[in-house]
Every structure is written in structure tokens, then in C-alpha cells.
Amino acid sequence: MDYFLTDSQKIIKRLAKKISDEVISKVAGKYDKEGIFPRDILDLLAYTELTGVYIPKEYGGFGGGVLEMCLVVEELSRNCAGIAVSYAATALGAYPIMLYGTENQKKKYLPKIAKGEAIAAFALTEADAGSDVSSIKTVAEKDGDFYILNGNKHWITNGGEADIYVVFAVTDKSKGPRGISAFIVEKGYEGFYCGKKEDKMGIRASSTTELIFENCKVPKENLLGREGTGFIIAMKTFDRTRPGVAAMAIGIAQGAYEHALRYAKERIQFGQPLTSFQAIQHMLADMYINIEAARALLYSTCRMIDSGAKDYTKESSACKVFASDVAMKITIDAVQIMGGNGYVKDYPVEKMMRDAKVTQIFEGANQIQRNIIASEIVKEL
Ligand SMILES: Cc1cc2nc3c(=O)[nH]c(=O)nc-3n(C[C@H](O)[C@H](O)[C@H](O)COP(=O)(O)OP(=O)(O)OC[C@H]3O[C@@H](n4cnc5c(N)ncnc54)[C@H](O)[C@@H]3O)c2cc1C
Numbered sequence: 001m002d003y004f005l006t007d008s009q010k011i012i013k014r015l016a017k018k019i020s021d022e023v024i025s026k027v028a029g030k031y032d033k034e035g036i037f038p039r040d041i042l043d044l045l046a047y048t049e050l051t052g053v054y055i056p057k058e059y060g061g062f063g064g065g066v067l068e069m070c071l072v073v074e075e076l077s078r079n080c081a082g083i084a085v086s087y088a089a090t091a092l093g094a095y096p097i098m099l100y101g102t103e104n105q106k107k108k109y110l111p112k113i114a115k116g117e118a119i120a121a122f123a124l125t126e127a128d129a130g131s132d133v134s135s136i137k138t139v140a141e142k143d144g145d146f147y148i149l150n151g152n153k154h155w156i157t158n159g160g161e162a163d164i165y166v167v168f169a170v171t172d173k174s175k176g177p178r179g180i181s182a183f184i185v186e187k188g189y190e191g192f193y194c195g196k197k198e199d200k201m202g203i204r205a206s207s208t209t210e211l212i213f214e215n216c217k218v219p220k221e222n223l224l225g226r227e228g229t230g231f232i233i234a235m236k237t238f239d240r241t242r243p244g245v246a247a248m249a250i251g252i253a254q255g256a257y258e259h260a261l262r263y264a265k266e267r268i269q270f271g272q273p274l275t276s277f278q279a280i281q282h283m284l285a286d287m288y289i290n291i292e293a294a295r296a297l298l299y300s301t302c303r304m305i306d307s308g309a310k311d312y313t314k315e316s317s318a319c320k321v322f323a324s325d326v327a328m329k330i331t332i333d334a335v336q337i338m339g340g341n342g343y344v345k346d347y348p349v350e351k352m353m354r355d356a357k358v359t360q361i362f363e364g365a366n367q368i369q370r371n372i373i374a375s376e377i378v379k380e381l
Pocket residue numbers: 089122123124125129130131132154155156157158200203208358361362363364365366367368371
């Protein structure tokens with residue numbers, strides 16, 4: 001399928017593909033097994049300037065948009081979604097600053113992220129506040145020139161590894177979601193610690209940790225937007241980053257499809273390659289159809305966002321839901337096509353099946369995305 005990418009988008013995609021095929025594919029199994037954080041790969045992405053593709057030129061980036069970010073995530077995910085998510089979570093931490101940061105905040109943080117000198121993270125979820133994010137309990141109290149943060153965050157991608165964290169905390173309990181604010185917290189701030197690292201089913205190269213705030217002193221100039229706008233900042237950020245989850249899902253699905261197709265051509269049973277059996281052919285055809293449909297929805301959504309459209313919540317949720325469901329189905333089918341070899345770690349598809357699952361869960365589980373889409377389409381009636 002020709003998606004009519006611009007010349008620069010083709011170059012970005014080609015470069016990310018080269019890194020994915022020539023470097024990531026060689027370490028993906030080891031990093032997954034041993035839970036190694038891919039700092040070397042992130043350094044390579046920085047060296048090749050892929051870390052700045054979605055950051056405006058005036059802040060040291062390439063000046064691309066969500067589509068450029070997704071092209072990188074998709075290609076990296078073809079070989080390892082755990083490594084790709086370490087890159088994508090930096091974008092998740094960078095977007096609130098790009099969208100709501102003051103000029104000083106943008107100048108201070110974005111060039112470092114663009115150059116790959118700093119890794120970012122986004123800390124919203126808590127043990128008792130997952131889908132119901134407005135019930136977070138971490139508090140931020142104003143004290144002179146500082147806000148004092150207290151509370152715990154759970155499941156934070158790049159936890160412990162990131163240098164810059166966008167952290168959501170309650171500044172006015174009486175106001176519900178309108179009492180939540182967002183802060184930029186730097187690694188090393190007094191009272192800020194990294195807690196337990198999760199032992200995950202998939203995306204095991206990524207770091208997912210608890211964050212602990214004990215009287216953490218955050219300078220008042222690190223408030224993002226105004227007090228009470230944290231919930232909006234989180235939702236508007238997700239509108240731009242859920243396509244990144246879709247890109248990750250499509251990359252995983254594409255990787256699994258390529259492995260299954262190659263295997264099916266080579267594997268002989270009953271004197272014939274598996275590709276000669278119609279049951280297998282139809283699975284492969286469905287994989288192709290669903291990947292292209294998911295990609296078409298993703299790229300259209302990205303183009304809509306990058307064109308400056310005002311509202312793209314349902315499109316962003318739709319591409320995340322569709323692509324992640326497709327990735328789950330395709331990776332399960334890829335294991336099926338490869339039989340016993342699909343089920344063992346000598347081949348990468350069992351990892352892809354484990355990696356795919358989280359795309360249906362994080363950045364808002366798919367049930368929540370369907371709730372969002374339904375409320376938007378009913379509102380439009
Ligand atoms: C590997 C990983 C990395 C993550 N990284 C980050 C990160 O960087 N930053 C961050 O802030 N968070 C992060 N998260 C958290 C993630 O966004 C949440 O796990 C997710 O939003 C779901 O919340 P929960 O796990 O508490 O599930 P719950 O909210 O407890 O939901 C459990 C199930 O119930 C369903 N459900 C809940 N409410 C409803 C409803 N109203 N209607 C229908 N179904 C419902 C959900 O869809 C889900 O299937 C990460 C999670 C994981 C697993």
C-alpha cells in the first residue's frame with residue numbers, strides 16, 4: 001500500500017527500519033529475557049537524530065509531528081516493542097511540555113529531549129487510580145516558592161531511567177478533576193525516589209516502576225499550565241500519544257506477520273509448504289488486510305492531528321483500539337501458524353504475543369477507549 005509519505009517521512013521510516021533490523025533484532029531476545037533497559041539503543045536513536053523528529057525546530061527538533069513519531073515507533077516495534085516504548089514514553093512526557101509549557105519550560109527541557117540527552121516520563125496512574133484517573137491521591141501543596149508533593153505513582157514507563165517526569169497531583173481536593181495540576185519533576189529533586197520495578201509479561205526491556213514522593217520540593221515555576229488544568233493536560237496529551245500506541249501495535253503485528261509468512265513458506269508438512277493450505281492462506285490474508293486497515297486509520301489520524309485539527313479524540317482512541325486488537329489477534333495467529341516453534345523462545349513471535357497484550361491496556365484500556373468513542377459519537381448526534 002502506498003501511503004504517500006513525504007520524502008523526509010520516507011527517510012525517517014527507512015532509518016528507523018535500518019536500526020530496527022540491523023541492531024534491535026539482534027538484542028531484542030536478550031533484553032527481553034534479562035529485562036535490560038535499552039540505553040544503548042536510545043543513544044543510537046539520539047545519534048541518528050530520531051529522538052527529535054516530533055519536536056519543533058525552535059526547540060532543537062526536526063519539526064515533524066505525530067506521524068513522524070509514529071513512523072519511528074512502528075519500525076522499532078517490528079523487532080522489539082519493549083525498546084520502542086522506551087522511546088515512545090519520552091514522547092508521552094514531552095508532549096505536555098510542548099502543548100502547555102511556558103517558553104522558559106520549553107527552552108529548558110525540549111532541546112535536551114530532542115537531542116536525546118534527557119529521557120522523559122509521564123506519571124499519572126496510581127494503585128487506586130487507573131482507568132479512573134481523576135481519583136488520584138498524590139497531593140501538591142503550595143509552600144512559598146515551591147509545591148510540596150506527597151504520594152505514590154504506579155506503572156510508570158521509564159521510571160528510574162528518565163531525567164524529566166511530568167507528574168499529576170491534586171492541588172484542590174474540593175474540585176475533583178478540576179483540582180488536578182501537572183508538574184515537571186526532575187530526577188534528583190529532594191524527596192523524589194524510584195520504587196519497585198515491575199516484573200512484566202511483555203515489553204520487558206522497558207522499565208516500569210513505582211515513583212515515590214515524600215515532601216518532594218518542586219519549584220513553583222515547574223507548574224505546567226495553570227493550577228487545576230492537569231486533567232485537561234493529561235487528556236489532550238493522550239489525544240496525541242494514543243496513535244503512538246497504535247503504531248507500536250501495528251509494528252508488533254507487522255513483525256509477527258513477516259515471521260509467520262516466511263515460516264509458512266519454508267515449513268513443509270504433508271509434502272507441501274504450509275502456504276499451500278487454504279486455512280493458513282486465509283490467516284495470512286486476514287493479517288495483511290487488518291494491518292493495512294489499522295495503518296490506514298493510524299496515518300489518517302496522524303495527518304488530521306498534524307494538520308491542526310481542533311478535536312480528534314475519537315479518531316485517536318479509534319486507531320489505538322483497532323490497532324491493538326489487531327495486534328493481539330495477529331500475534332496469536334502467528335504463533336498458531338508456526339505451531340510448536342511459535343510457542344518457544346527460539347523464534348520471536350511468542351515475545352510479540354506477550355508484547356501485544358499491553359497495547360490493549362495502557363494509555364487507557366480499550367474498554368475505556370470505547371466509552372470515549374461512544375460518548376463522542378452520541379454527543380455529535
Ligand atoms: C506496562 C505498563 C506501562 C504503563 N505505563 C504508564 C505510564 O508511563 N504512565 C502512567 O501514568 N500509567 C502507565 N500505565 C498505567 C496504565 O495506563 C493503566 O494500567 C491503565 O490505564 C489501566 O488501569 P488499571 O491497570 O488500574 O486497570 P483498572 O482501571 O483497574 O481496569 C481493569 C479492567 O477493568 C476495565 N474497566 C475499568 N473501568 C471500566 C469502565 N468504566 N467500563 C468498562 N470497563 C472498565 C478496564 O478496561 C480493564 O480492563 C502503564 C501500565 C502498564 C501495564
